[in-house]
Amino acid sequence: MKRREKNPIELYEEAVYLLRRAPASVIAAYYAGSAPFVLAFLFFWADMSQNSFAFDHCAPASLGLALLYCWMIYWQAIFVRQLRSELSGAPRPARFWSESWRLGFVQFALQPTKLFLLPVTALIVLPFAGAYAFYQALMAVPGHDCESLRQAIRAARKQSAKWQQQNWIMLAILAMLNVLAFLNIGAMILIVPYLLKMLLGVETVFTRSGLATLNTTFVVVTAGLTYLAINPLAKAVYLLRYFYSESMETGEDLRAELKVAQTFLAVLFLIFLATPTNANRIFTAASPTLH
Amino acid sequence: MTIPNAIHQRCFYHEFREAACRCPICRRYFCRECVTEHDDRVLCVECLKTIVAGQAARLGGARRVLRALLTVAGVLTAWLFFYTIGRTLLLIPSAVHDGTVWESK
Numbered sequence: 259m260k261r262r263e264k265n266p267i268e269l270y271e272e273a274v275y276l277l278r279r280a281p282a283s284v285i286a287a288y289y290a291g292s293a294p295f296v297l298a299f300l301f302f303w304a305d306m307s308q309n310s311f312a313f314d315h316c317a318p319a320s321l322g323l324a325l326l327y328c329w330m331i332y333w334q335a336i337f338v339r340q341l342r343s344e345l346s347g348a349p350r351p352a353r354f355w356s357e358s359w360r361l362g363f364v365q366f367a368l369q370p371t372k373l374f375l376l377p378v379t380a381l382i383v384l385p386f387a388g389a390y391a392f393y394q395a396l397m398a399v400p401g402h403d404c405e406s407l408r409q410a411i412r413a414a415r416k417q418s419a420k421w422q423q424q425n426w427i428m429l430a431i432l433a434m435l436n437v438l439a440f441l442n443i444g445a446m447i448l449i450v451p452y453l454l455k456m457l458l459g460v461e462t463v464f465t466r467s468g469l470a471t472l473n474t475t476f477v478v479v480t481a482g483l484t485y486l487a488i489n490p491l492a493k494a495v496y497l498l499r500y501f502y503s504e505s506m507e508t509g510e511d512l513r514a515e516l517k518v519a520q521t522f523l524a525v526l527f528l529i530f531l532a533t534p535t536n537a538n539r540i541f542t543a544a545s546p547t548l549h
Numbered sequence: 550m551t552i553p554n555a556i557h558q559r560c561f562y563h564e565f566r567e568a569a570c571r572c573p574i575c576r577r578y579f580c581r582e583c584v585t586e587h588d589d590r591v592l593c594v595e596c597l598k599t600i601v602a603g604q605a606a607r608l609g610g611a612r613r614v615l616r617a618l619l620t621v622a623g624v625l626t627a628w629l630f631f632y633t634i635g636r637t638l639l640l641i642p643s644a645v646h647d648g649t650v651w652e653s654k
Contacts, residue, residue, distance in 0.1 A: 302631070306638035307646035316635040324627035367619035370626040407619065472648035474641075 291333020
């Protein structure tokens with residue numbers, strides 16, 4: 259029977275489950291890279307929009323931000339890699355860190371191009387889904403495909419070109435989640451000053467004038483927090499898409515399911531052994547001379 | 550190498566075998582089994598290994614340089630992007646950033 263692509267909603271459910279069962283170290287790897295970049299970006303934004311002398315240090319500040327961006331994409335790639343280990347049930351490879359540097363090189367060389375290409379493809383609309391899936395797939399490329407840049411590009415292109423309908427639906431869901439998270443976080447930031455005034459009597463600039471929230475920093479802070487909340491889910495869901503697409507050839511998903519089934523059967527067997535009547539029967543059969 | 554000379558010689562690795570040719574690099578004599586053709590030359594195994602290892606090392610060095618260059622190119626691309634954002638933000642009037650542009654005069 260020919261296997262088809264998974265339902266996008268199922269993929270999102272699975273991605274949430276994958277993130278929830280991931281160890282804290284995996285989530286920490288994501289935020290170790292992303293949180294410093296988002297904080298630096300907020301500082302950069304506020305500095306460039308408020309500081310009268312910002313023109314003088316725009317170049318070094320943007321270089322620092324670029325370096326933090328590279329730091330972020332490296333840790334995001336590590337995060338995706340560790341999620342992949344969780345997904346396939348495979349132990350962490352012995353040469354994890356040396357392979358991670360190869361993975362990092364692929365990210366450093368290719369991911370920054372998305373800063374220019376994704377907005378352009380978004381304007382053209384039609385190639386956007388493919389381009390977005392390609393950059394997400396680059397993070398999910400397994401270690402053995404990171405030997406060379408060409409190999410990594412080929413692997414990512416191959417997997418991202420598949421199942422375009424699923425990709426578009428996934429993007430639509432992702433956009434909806436981003437809007438919902440943005441509104442929620444924005445509402446939370448707006449409500450906090452009023453709660454402070456109501457409960458503690460603390461007056462802030464936001465309670466004095468509601469228009470004070472209409473500054474660009476407020477929008478960027480909300481967008482930054484939205485990114486930190488939703489992006490791990492986007493990474494996880496595109497990892498699953500890559501994993502299932504690749505598994506059509508490698509059968510890795512079946513191997514992962516077999517591993518789970520093996521563990522389940524082993525637990526069942528232990529429970530069977532632990533049942534008092536069975537234990538007694540086995541003990542009797544093993545030592546007939548005692549009776 | 551001349552054939553009559555080779556006939557009187559023995560293989561470097563197999564002393565009971567007659568030499569079939571002479572390696573142009575190490576100048577030793579070898580039987581048919583101990584040599585192979587590489588780049589239109591008949592070479593012994595040891596010399597071929599040395600050549601291949603040298604090529605791999607040169608290729609590895611070039612690859613490392615290329616990787617470093619691509620990494621720097623990636624950082625520069627990101628720098629250019631954030632620099633463009635910074636310059637654009639500087640061009641926007643502060644009234645927009647503050648939100649005072651929306652207040653009625």
